[in-house]
Amino acid sequence: xxxxxxxxxxxxxxxxxxxxxxxxxxxxxxxxxxxxxxxTDHEVIAGEHGEPxxxxxxxxxxxxxxxxxxxxxxxxxxxxxVVVPTVRRPPNGTNEYFDRGEPDMAPAGAYHxxxxxxxxxxxxxxxxxxxxxxxxxxxxxxxxxxLVEPISISEKALEHAFASRSAFEWEPDTAMxxxxxxxxxxxxxxxxxxxxxxxxxxxxxxxxxxxxxxxxDELGATYVDSRETPVDAVPDAYEGMDLIYEATGYAxxxxxxxxGLAPNGVGVLLGVxxxxxxxxxxxxxxxxxxxxxxxxxxxxxxHRGHFEAATDTLAQLPTWxxxxxxxxxxxxxxxxxxxxxxxEVIKTAVEFDSL
Amino acid sequence: xxxxxxxxxxxxxxxxxxxxxxxxxxxxxxxxxxxxxxxTDHEVIAGEHGEPxxxxxxxxxxxxxxxxxxxxxxxxxxxxxVVVPTVRRPPNGTNEYFDRGEPDMAPAGAYHxxxxxxxxxxxxxxxxxxxxxxxxxxxxxxxxxxLVEPISISEKALEHAFASRSAFEWEPDTAMxxxxxxxxxxxxxxxxxxxxxxxxxxxxxxxxxxxxxxxxDELGATYVDSRETPVDAVPDAYEGMDLIYEATGYAxxxxxxxxGLAPNGVGVLLGVxxxxxxxxxxxxxxxxxxxxxxxxxxxxxxHRGHFEAATDTLAQLPTWxxxxxxxxxxxxxxxxxxxxxxxEVIKTAVEFDSL
Numbered sequence: 251x252x253x254x255x256x257x258x259x260x261x262x263x264x265x266x267x268x269x270x271x272x273x274x275x276x277x278x279x280x281x282x283x284x285x286x287x288x289x290t291d292h293e294v295i296a297g298e299h300g301e302p303x304x305x306x307x308x309x310x311x312x313x314x315x316x317x318x319x320x321x322x323x324x325x326x327x328x329x330x331x332v333v334v335p336t337v338r339r340p341p342n343g344t345n346e347y348f349d350r351g352e353p354d355m356a357p358a359g360a361y362h363x364x365x366x367x368x369x370x371x372x373x374x375x376x377x378x379x380x381x382x383x384x385x386x387x388x389x390x391x392x393x394x395x396x397l398v399e400p401i402s403i404s405e406k407a408l409e410h411a412f413a414s415r416s417a418f419e420w421e422p423d424t425a426m427x428x429x430x431x432x433x434x435x436x437x438x439x440x441x442x443x444x445x446x447x448x449x450x451x452x453x454x455x456x457x458x459x460x461x462x463x464x465x466x467d468e469l470g471a472t473y474v475d476s477r478e479t480p481v482d483a484v485p486d487a488y489e490g491m492d493l494i495y496e497a498t499g500y501a502x503x504x505x506x507x508x509x510g511l512a513p514n515g516v517g518v519l520l521g522v523x524x525x526x527x528x529x530x531x532x533x534x535x536x537x538x539x540x541x542x543x544x545x546x547x548x549x550x551x552x553h554r555g556h557f558e559a560a561t562d563t564l565a566q567l568p569t570w571x572x573x574x575x576x577x578x579x580x581x582x583x584x585x586x587x588x589x590x591x592x593x594e595v596i597k598t599a600v601e602f603d604s605l
Numbered sequence: 606x607x608x609x610x611x612x613x614x615x616x617x618x619x620x621x622x623x624x625x626x627x628x629x630x631x632x633x634x635x636x637x638x639x640x641x642x643x644x645t646d647h648e649v650i651a652g653e654h655g656e657p658x659x660x661x662x663x664x665x666x667x668x669x670x671x672x673x674x675x676x677x678x679x680x681x682x683x684x685x686x687v688v689v690p691t692v693r694r695p696p697n698g699t700n701e702y703f704d705r706g707e708p709d710m711a712p713a714g715a716y717h718x719x720x721x722x723x724x725x726x727x728x729x730x731x732x733x734x735x736x737x738x739x740x741x742x743x744x745x746x747x748x749x750x751x752l753v754e755p756i757s758i759s760e761k762a763l764e765h766a767f768a769s770r771s772a773f774e775w776e777p778d779t780a781m782x783x784x785x786x787x788x789x790x791x792x793x794x795x796x797x798x799x800x801x802x803x804x805x806x807x808x809x810x811x812x813x814x815x816x817x818x819x820x821x822d823e824l825g826a827t828y829v830d831s832r833e834t835p836v837d838a839v840p841d842a843y844e845g846m847d848l849i850y851e852a853t854g855y856a857x858x859x860x861x862x863x864x865g866l867a868p869n870g871v872g873v874l875l876g877v878x879x880x881x882x883x884x885x886x887x888x889x890x891x892x893x894x895x896x897x898x899x900x901x902x903x904x905x906x907x908h909r910g911h912f913e914a915a916t917d918t919l920a921q922l923p924t925w926x927x928x929x930x931x932x933x934x935x936x937x938x939x940x941x942x943x944x945x946x947x948x949e950v951i952k953t954a955v956e957f958d959s960l
Contacts, residue, residue, distance in 0.1 A: 355773050355898055357868035406772075414769035414900065417761075418710050504891040513712035519895050526888030533856040533881030539903030540874050543710055545769065546901045548894030 252582055253374035254600065255308040259297020263311055263373075263589060265582065273378040279321035280333060280384070282602040284579065285373045286314030286396035287588050289431065289499075290366060295589070299522070300366045312373030313337045313365035316387065316395025318605060325381035332391075332605070333384040334398040334561070335372060336554055337363050354406060354551035363551075375602050385557040389605065391564055394572055396599045397436065401560035402552035404437045404495070407518040408445070409556070411493060414516050414545045422492035423448040424512065426474070428481060429497035430454035430462040432597040433520070435575055436567075437495050442469045443566050451488065453481065453498075462596060465574050481506035491515055499523045504546070508535045513542040518549055607937055608729035609955065610663040614652020618666055618728075618944060620937065628733040634676035635688060635739070637957040639934060640728045641669030641751035642943050644786065644854075645721060650944070654877070655721040667728030668692045668720035671742065671750025673960060680736035687746075687960070688739040689753040690727060691912055692718050709761060709906035718906075730957050740912040744960065746919055749927055751954045752791065756915035757907035759792045759850070762873045763800070764911070766848060769871050769900045777847035778803040779867065781829070783836060784852035785809035785817040787952040788875070790930055791922075792850050797824045798921050806843065808836065808853075816949060820929050836861035846870055854878045859901070863890045868897040873904055 251270045256263045273279045291311055293299035302309040319331040327333065338353035338361040347356035365371020387395050412420075425447045427434045434452060441450040450471040456463055466473045472488065479487045481494070481503055490512030496503050499521030507517035538544065552560075578598040580588045588598040606625045611618045628634045646666055648654035657664035674686040682688065693708035693716040702711035720726020742750050767775075780802045782789045789807060796805040805826040811818055821828045827843065834842045836849070836858055845867030851858050854876030862872035893899065907915075933953040935943045943953040 350774055352773050355869050357897060409772045410769075410898075410900075413772040414765075414902065416771065417764045417768040418707050419705055501888040501891040504894070505887055514710050519891060522892050522895055523888040524892070525886055527884055527886050529882055529884050530887065531880055531882045532860055532885065533878040536856040536859040536874060536876065536878050536903075539859070539901065540877055540905050542712060542903065543765075543905060544903050545765075546894065547769065548891075548897065548899050550895050550898060 251375040253310045254312065254585055255310045256295050257308050258294060258300060258302065263295060265585065266308065268374060270376050271378045273321060273323040276325060276380050277378045278319050278323050278325050278327050278381050278384060280317035280377050280379060281320040282315060282317045282372060282375055282377060283392060283604065284316055284396045284599045284601050285312040286400070286597065286599045288314060288400060288433070294366060301368060303369055310370035310374055311365050312371035313363065314396045314399040315372035316392060316398070317377065320376065327381050327384065332387045332389050332395065334387050334395050334557060335364070335379045336383045336385065336557055337399065338551060339364060339369055339383070341368060352553055354553045373600060385554060385561065387561050391561065392605050394564060397564055397572070398557055398560045400433050401436055401563050402556040403433065403520065404440055405556040405559040405563065406552040407495060407520060407549040410547050410549050411516045411518045414547055415514070420514060424489055424491050425493040426451040426453060426484065426491045426510065427495045427497060428453045428503050430456065430466065431497060432575060434497040435462060435465055435596065437497065438466065438469055438471055439567050439571050440563060442471065443568065444563050451491070456593065461574065461594060465571065482509035484510045496521055501526045502528060505530050505535060508538050508544060508546065511544050516545040516547065518547050520549060606730040608665045609667065609940055610665045611650050612663050613649060613655060613657065618650060620940065621663065623729060625731050626733045628676060628678040631680065631735050632733045633674050633678050633680050633682050633736050633739060635672035635732050635734060636675040637670060637672045637727060637730055637732060638747060638959065639671055639751045639954045639956050640667040641755070641952065641954045643669060643755060643788070649721060656723060658724055665725035665729055666720050667726035668718065669751045669754040670727035671747060671753065672732065675731065682736050682739065687742045687744050687750060689742050689750050689912060690719070690734045691738045691740065691909055692754065693906060694719060694724055694738070696723060707908055709908045728955060740909060740916065742916050746916065747960050749919060752919055752927070753912055753915045755788050756791055756918050757911040758788065758875065759795055760911040760914040760918065761907040762850065762875060762904040765902050765904050766871045766873045769902055770869070775869060779844055779846050780848040781806040781808060781839065781846045781865065782850045782852060783808045783858050785811065785821065786852060787930060789852040790817060790820055790951065792852065793821065793824055793826055794922050794926050795918060797826065798923065799918050811948065816929065817951060820926065823925070837864035839865045851876055856881045857883060860885050860890060863893050863899060863901065866899050869899070871900040871902065873902050875904060
């Protein structure tokens with residue numbers, strides 16, 4: 251079968267031939283429908299992140315997949331079920347994090363990530379997976395099923411944000427996404443259509459006209475140009491934010507977030523920058539965190555419960571939004587286009603097959 | 606009646622004469638027993654923090670009080686009840702934070718703090734307070750009742766810390782207090798005797814022999830000298846901390862805490878430093894927060910529920926601990942000694958009267 255694999259750091263992903271996998275006990279065989287591309291894939295391609303399975307020199311890409319069960323192989327699934335796989339797998343046998351259904355909380359070394367670290371991904375015509383890592387999706391959502399994984403990332407981030415404010419009465423009226431990439435826009439749509447935030451904002455650094463700014467406008471949110479209004483200037487220019495969701499990977503944002511928050515607000519951080527030394531007014535930030543009960547949380551990955559919540563969220567997003575968000579779905583013959591970047595590209599996927 | 610007041614920044618606290626207050630409707634009259642002294646009092650005395658009531662040039666000090674009801678004045682309290690007053694009061698009429706019993710979450714401007722900001726404190730022979738701000742204490746704890754307020758600060762901080770980790774299974778095995786002042790030692794005792802943390806640590810910068818290090822040893826905790834082991838070196842030198850409680854006001858600690866934490870750990874910040882610019886590896890800290898699901902929370906003040914929890918906690922602390930913690934209780938004639946500082950001083954109080 252065909253698969254899309256990369257030799258990390260060696261340039262472009264290539265089509266490779268792999269044997270169709272046989273499901274082991276407890277595993278189902280899944281025929282792949284679509285697999286999304288995101289920033290992590292680009293980091294893996296560039297060799298900045300991730301690694302192939304032990305002993306392999308190439309990694310099959312893809313961690314945002316949707317497929318259809320081809321062989322349930324004795325599991326509780328049925329042939330024809332549409333499923334989305336979760337990403338983390340136990341590296342050698344299981345461990346406490348997987349045992350309690352919280353692989354997203356496992357520290358480095360206690361997990362592989364399919365398509366990223368130590369395990370092949372889902373960009374192949376078929377893949378196998380233990381049934382416990384396959385989340386069922388209504389058939390009518392199959393075409394957009396590759397959005398479930400990125401939405402699940404935000405489900406977790408928002409669950410942790412709300413938990414951190416659960417010791418007192420807190421209902422966010424204002425919320426801001428830092429970053430107008432596909433994850434940022436998905437989260438902004440969740441602010442508007444699921445959380446029903448009164449006033450939501452999205453920070454970017456693009457000139458109008460721009461397709462992401464158009465989406466921000468159409469969602470009813472306010473676009474904030476970071477070149478004019480840095481995050482820490484947002485309270486003066488607009489208002490303090492009860493919730494800030496950082497999806498830029500720009501490390502200064504993590505610290506500016508403290509000053510962008512309203513009293514009792516929470517910032518959730520999702521970006522993964524590398525080392526970068528810079529100066530901050532650490533005394534002022536420390537004081538601001540304390541005197542106004544502010545919180546800063548990092549969050550990564552997601553577990554099965556977040557995937558399940560994400561399927562509900564996906565069903566609530568308006569069709570115009572997902573139509574504009576997904577700028578390209580390419581079949582295997584033109585798979586390279588799915589990896590192209592540019593201001594007109596928001597979210598792409600590779601299509602392996604249809605229902 | 607006698608009171609201890611300060612002209613902020615003008616030097617030493619002085620004994621002043623004030624009329625005995627008359628309780629208004631809904632208020633009780635309280636005969637003061639003891640009032641503790643803490644770092645905030647020293648900041649107020651130095652003029653670094655706080656302000657007198659509007660129109661006054663002096664502020665009566667004291668926010669860690671215990672007293673006995675002298676005149677219930679028609680409230681639900683009874684004469685002879687031992688009570689601890691909470692600290693925050695609504696500044697002009699009430700507001701939403703006070704209405705829902707969460708004055709600790711009120712932003713600047715939405716509260717006065719008795720003995721600190723905008724309202725006289727409890728260092729007087731009598732004080733009045735609305736009954737809703739008086740928390741009853743068992744009579745046998747009356748002598749130590751001035752410890753309820755500082756313990757309540759930690760009750761809130763720990764409640765918020767646990768809430769922030771409530772979306773997943775989290776039980777701290779390791780916990781560290783930054784700072785060996787009285788609040789730090791009280792919190793360390795809570796780690797040992799209330800939370801039953803397996804391995805607790807306390808960071809300071811004192812040479813042995815030292816009375817605070819003796820207490821750390823006797824509690825069964827590990828003393829960490831920050832001159833040898835900075836907070837961010839703790840995981841290598843000892844182990845990563847599931848919980849770090851910062852009570853130093855040293856701004857670099859707030860940021861070093863991120864690296865001192867174990868995966869999925871939380872740091873609660875309580876210090877209030879002033880402006881201080883310094884360099885950090887912001888990229889690394891940002892990444893560390895995200896990839897290991899770490900959290901940093903600021904917390905200030907406490908509400909009635911935290912005072913109630915603190916009375917239970919106070920009852921659980923061993924007598925040897927409070928005996929060693931309270932290094933001096935001074936009557937009005939020698940009140941100045943309660944404001945002396947030094948390595949032999951841990952916690953002091955002024956005694957106005959006895960039960």
